[in-house]
Amino acid sequence: MANKNVILLIIDTLMLPFLKKAVDNKMAPAFAFFMKHGTASEIISPFPTMSVNVESSLLTGHYSDVHHVPGLVWFHDEEKRLINYGTNASELLQLGLATSLKDPLYNINHEHLNKKAATIFEELSKKGKNSASINGLLYRGSQEKVMQLPFLLSLLPTFHRSLAVKGPDLLTYGSFIKQNPFAKYGHFWQRFGFNNRFSAQELIYLIKNHSLPPFTMVYFPDMDQIIHKKGVEDLSGIVKTDRELQKVLDSFHSWEEALKNNVWIIMGDNGQAVVRPRNQNPLIHLEKLLSSYRITKLSKGVRKDDDIVLAVNQRMAFVYLLQPNHSLEEIANILKTDARIDVIAWREEEKIKVVSGRREGMLMFKKGGQWEDPYGSMWTLNGDIEVLDIFTEGSRIKYGEYPDALARLHAAALSHKGQFLMISAYPGFEFKYGSSPVHVGGASHGGLHQHDSLAAIIVSGTERLPKYNRMIDVKDWILSMLDS
Numbered sequence: 001m002a003n004k005n006v007i008l009l010i011i012d013t014l015m016l017p018f019l020k021k022a023v024d025n026k027m028a029p030a031f032a033f034f035m036k037h038g039t040a041s042e043i044i045s046p047f048p049t050m051s052v053n054v055e056s057s058l059l060t061g062h063y064s065d066v067h068h069v070p071g072l073v074w075f076h077d078e079e080k081r082l083i084n085y086g087t088n089a090s091e092l093l094q095l096g097l098a099t100s101l102k103d104p105l106y107n108i109n110h111e112h113l114n115k116k117a118a119t120i121f122e123e124l125s126k127k128g129k130n131s132a133s134i135n136g137l138l139y140r141g142s143q144e145k146v147m148q149l150p151f152l153l154s155l156l157p158t159f160h161r162s163l164a165v166k167g168p169d170l171l172t173y174g175s176f177i178k179q180n181p182f183a184k185y186g187h188f189w190q191r192f193g194f195n196n197r198f199s200a201q202e203l204i205y206l207i208k209n210h211s212l213p214p215f216t217m218v219y220f221p222d223m224d225q226i227i228h229k230k231g232v233e234d235l236s237g238i239v240k241t242d243r244e245l246q247k248v249l250d251s252f253h254s255w256e257e258a259l260k261n262n263v264w265i266i267m268g269d270n271g272q273a274v275v276r277p278r279n280q281n282p283l284i285h286l287e288k289l290l291s292s293y294r295i296t297k298l299s300k301g302v303r304k305d306d307d308i309v310l311a312v313n314q315r316m317a318f319v320y321l322l323q324p325n326h327s328l329e330e331i332a333n334i335l336k337t338d339a340r341i342d343v344i345a346w347r348e349e350e351k352i353k354v355v356s357g358r359r360e361g362m363l364m365f366k367k368g369g370q371w372e373d374p375y376g377s378m379w380t381l382n383g384d385i386e387v388l389d390i391f392t393e394g395s396r397i398k399y400g401e402y403p404d405a406l407a408r409l410h411a412a413a414l415s416h417k418g419q420f421l422m423i424s425a426y427p428g429f430e431f432k433y434g435s436s437p438v439h440v441g442g443a444s445h446g447g448l449h450q451h452d453s454l455a456a457i458i459v460s461g462t463e464r465l466p467k468y469n470r471m472i473d474v475k476d477w478i479l480s481m482l483d484s
């Protein structure tokens, strides 16, 4: 029997409790159909819980210590500049629009994503199997592709009208490169096609033309902004996404037929945590907490005597130390006076140190040792395990509020060069610096907490599941399904 095709739909911010609620209330018939003919559970996102890091982990099967895309915003130690793949336009303007646009459009796939970490598209290509990426931010493959940039972008000094990239056999990246020549919803006011309707339309085009390759990955971006604004309880994003999934199912002769030749994996990329309303002190102003240091101003770039660079990823931040006369521990001691910061971690040689604004003590850990985590990794632990809400049972450790905490922190600490702290906010709160976007009274992500870290996953059309419920285990699982 021939292998089924695998279709991976990434629905930004799809979370299991709210998905179940929508399905129980009969608000989401397409999701209900996939769940009825499959299994629904939760899967752990990498840290920081930001889409670009998540997609890099999904495609390479590794955390950021291997794939090297640390987060949405990070500081490039060699180039001495802040990389920002696009939190908002005003931040990009401050960074200099032309150079900064090159980061999300080109550098992330072709410079930052580790060339030695093969993507699933590259591995399939080696095996002579075709694949497709629709609207993924990360799409690196083995085939030469040419994107057509909109006229406005081509006026910027770093860009020409066309941009040569490497992608899978079939690549859709908004209206810059697409499958359906008559595609709608791709105008600049529709975010150049980076929206759910455009994604669904491109997938339907492949289905109707009988050109689905063995593996297709499709990214549906819209729910992120809806949850940010309206909060985690809001079900309108699930309802809207479901309408697009209904159209996808309708493009087959029957919904049942959609399952016959295809495995469907429908998953979120990260969760979101509530951000409290204005009168409950939701924003952690980092420039106030760290006012005794000279912090680099976005608009000025790094100056010689700056002490600190801040890279805010919503509920997570990297705090970089530039001067040798201060220490990371000294900065950690200031940060932990704020009870809204629940994880503060940094690397000292091969050791990771962790303190908290909510829990007493310090935990030190390193790779290798006598403690085994639920994913078969071994660790050495010293100090107060309560800091990371870890429990022991014989020689095994169990995680509480922070899923796969040791491996995720360890990977983030090794994801890029520089001396830095990684800080994560307790649910209810969000970091703020300069023009970083905030979501007061709504929801946000980036953090290590389970609210940020658990996404829904529905699997239908196969009995097989990934080895562990982590996103880094998805790639091998898909490859094995296409191999057998």
Ligand SMILES: [Zn+2]
Residues within 6 Å of the ligand: 224, 225, 228, 445
């Ligand atoms: Zn978001």
